[in-house]
Amino acid sequence: MDSSSIESNSIEWNTEDELDVDNISSSSSHQDQIADFAPSSSSCNCRGSNTIHQFLQMGFSKEMVIKAVKENGQNEGAVLDALLAYKTFEESPEDEHVLDDPCHAELASNVLDVYPDKEICENEEFKNLSTEKDRTVSLLVEMGYQAEEALAAIDRCSLDTPIAELVEFISAAQFAYHTDAQLGELSYDNKIHQHQKKRKFYDNEMRKLQKQRKYLEKQPMDHDNEIVHLPNPMVGFGVPNQPSPVLFQRRIPDEAEGRPYFYFENVALAPKGVWHTMSRFLYYIDPEFVDSKFFCAAARKRGYIHNLPIENRSQLLPTPPSTIHEALPHTKQYWPSWDKRMQLNCILTCIGSAKLTDRIKKAVEKSGDEPLPGVKKYVIQQCKKWNLIWVGKNKVAPLEPHEMEMLMGFPPNHTRGGGISRTEQYTVLGNAFQVDTVAYHLSVLKRMFPDGISVLSLFSGIGGAEVALHRLGIPLRNVVSVEISETCRKILQSWWDETNQQGKLIHFHDIRMVTAHELEKCMSTFGGFDLIIGGSPCNNLAGGNRSTRNGLEGSKSCLFFEYYRIIELVRSMMRHR
Known part of the structure; x- marks a missing residue:
């Protein structure tokens, strides 16, 4: 990437601006065909006639080629891309009405529908698609991929390949194609050779990833161990001012050690098998389960899977208040004497209504x-539920x-202003x-990266990770933030500007x-x-959600597999740089 593309500290990378490149098919079958029909050096001067001739040899009709x-x-x-598209739509006419349906276009714009959920699968139009292959192609198209990319991925990986693996395959193929596009003035034959080397490498990486995933899925399940027994007290591998837990030997496999470090948070009280699968x-x-009541005046039971060291951790100073009355x-x-609460429950995305608070007031009066006793019990129950x-x-x-900002550790007015409503404030907090x-x-990263850190922040929200690193005194050299919510992106950008960060903040609004x-572009820029x-x-894992508490198949919780995909891809790319 040239220096002109990073003039300011805040960059919005939008691949829609690169339509002529990104919409070109990058499937392996596409590249194989190009390699098979690469013109010799003597024929490069008459490329026009040879272009038509070679595509006729590939079996396309004369009218279609012209x-x-x-x-x-x-x-x-681009010609081959167009031909594949013509052929795709010619062979699958029912896909056309799916692509033209504005409801499907709207669905495709939402990252929470990356994987098919129950609601989509019950859609009558979806059910009426003629074959399983059509359904898979339509889902990938809804996710923003080209139909020919989807077809090529299915042909290479097989029809029963999970959607997540097809996405990984297409991403690898896209990278290979764009690498080819960046080879500049090399001869055509050299471009083909360089492309084939890159494609072979990423094909191998994807095969390894697919093999690993299939191995994991075939492992016999110990159903007794699927239920995670949360520790009590929930202190993980240790928290400040509490007795240290008796630790077993923590094991980090060799392939998971070191940079880039990774850290993933999710709700502790998940449905059966969820933490087992994520692990x-x-x-x-093994997950580290921690309740934030040991760090602030509100409970927040969360689990963390990470490869960070656990020795020599340190607490943020000044330490926050630990009880309701201190906070x-x-x-x-x-505060009535019969309300014995010392700390609040988990901070929620919604609040108690005015009708509820009025009802409590009248009951107590x-x-x-x-x-x-009955009144006390009712009032305490509602107060605990709604904080x-x-x-x-x-x-x-x-x-x-x-x-709420203070209890969650954010600076004052972190979510205030910029046209953000109170309802939105409660949701994002x-x-x-x-x-x-x-x-x-x-905190263990401070001694590792005294000169600053480069962070890939997925589903960043309002920048909790960035605020934590900043408060630890770790300079933020580069932050690539992926967040679908425009409100959250505004809040993070506002904080970034107000704190005069000297590094680069790059926004992606869609995990796709x-x-x-794109990762290669980032890593080429800052290493x-x-x-x-x-x-x-x-929300699909939350204990209070009884309607769509469907584990890792939910529209939000399935994003864990995107996190897994990107970790594998980044670690693989960095090993081979």
């Missing part, structure tokens, strides 16, 4: 100075956004990292944009990543 050449000139890759895909590393001193004078605090005589209220907890785990090609950090709101 049309493609007229539309794309002598760009052989299997992340090198069988919210204005509540103490109104009717009971006099000493409410009846209600006492703000006046017999008067409870939900937390204000600035109070409820989905964020608890900064003090995460910073304790990341994080292809091998690779030191940390890959991520987490998902995981």
Whole structure:
């Protein structure tokens, strides 16, 4: 990437601006055909006639070839791409109405629909597609890939290959094609040779990844071990000011050691088998379960799979308040003696309604100075559920956004302003990292990267990881942030500007944009990543969600497999740089 593309500290990489490159098919079958019909050096001077001739030899009709050449000139890759597209739509006419359906276009724009879920599969139009192959192609098209890319991937990987693996294959093929496009003025034969070397390497990497995944999926399941027994107290591998747990020997496999370090957070109380599956895909590393009540005045039970060292961790200073009355001193004078809460429950994405708080006020007032046991039980139950605090005589209220920011470890007004509503503030704060907890785990990086760190932040939210690293005093040299929410991107960008960060902040608004090609561009610019950090709101795993609590098959929780895909791809690319 040339220096003109990184003039400012904030960069928005949008591959839509590179349509003429990124929409070119990069399937392996495409490249094989080019290699098979590469013209000799003596024929390069009459490329026009040879272009038509070689495509006729490949079995395309004369009318189709002439049309493609007229539309794309002598760009052989673009001509072949067009021919494959014509042939695809000619053979699969039912795909055309899927592509033209605005409902499908809208669905394709949402990263939460990367994998098919129950709602999509029950769609009548989806059911009516003629074959399993058509359904798979349509799903990949909805995800933003070209139909010919999808067909080539299915042909190479087989029809029963999971969608996630097909996506990995296409990403690898895209990288190989773009590498070919960057070879400049090399001769045609040399380009083919260089491309084949790159394609062979990434084909091998994808085969290794597919082999590993199939091996994991075939392993016999110990159903007794699928249920994770959470520790009590939930202190992970140790927390400040608490007795150290008796630790077993922590094992990090050789292939998972070292840079880039990775760190993945998810809710601790997940459905049966979820943590077992995530651990299997992340090198069988045991999760570290921690409750944020040891770091702040609110509980937040989370699990972390990471390859970070666990020795010589340090806590952020100054240490945050650890009880409700320390954190919210204005509540103490109104707090009834029969409400024994010392800490709040997990910060949620929604708050108790005005009707609920009014109902509580009336119930307490009717009971006099000493409410009846039934009234006390009801009030405490609702206060715990909704994190209600006492703000006046017999008067409870939900937390204000600035109070949630403080409890979650963010600076004052982190989510305020910029046209962001209060409802949005509650949502993004409820989905964020608890900064003090995460910073304790990341503190080991300070001595490793005293001159700064390059971070790939997946599903970044409002920048909890970035804030944690900044508060630890670790310079942020480069941050590639992947976040679908425009609100979250605005908040992170605002914080970045206000804190006068000297590094580069690069935004991707869709996880599908994080292809091998884009990662290579990033790594060519600043030499690779030191940390890959991520987490998902995981409503599909939340204990309070009874309607779509469907584990790793959910529309949000399935993003874990994107995290896994990118870790494997980055680590592979960095090993071979």
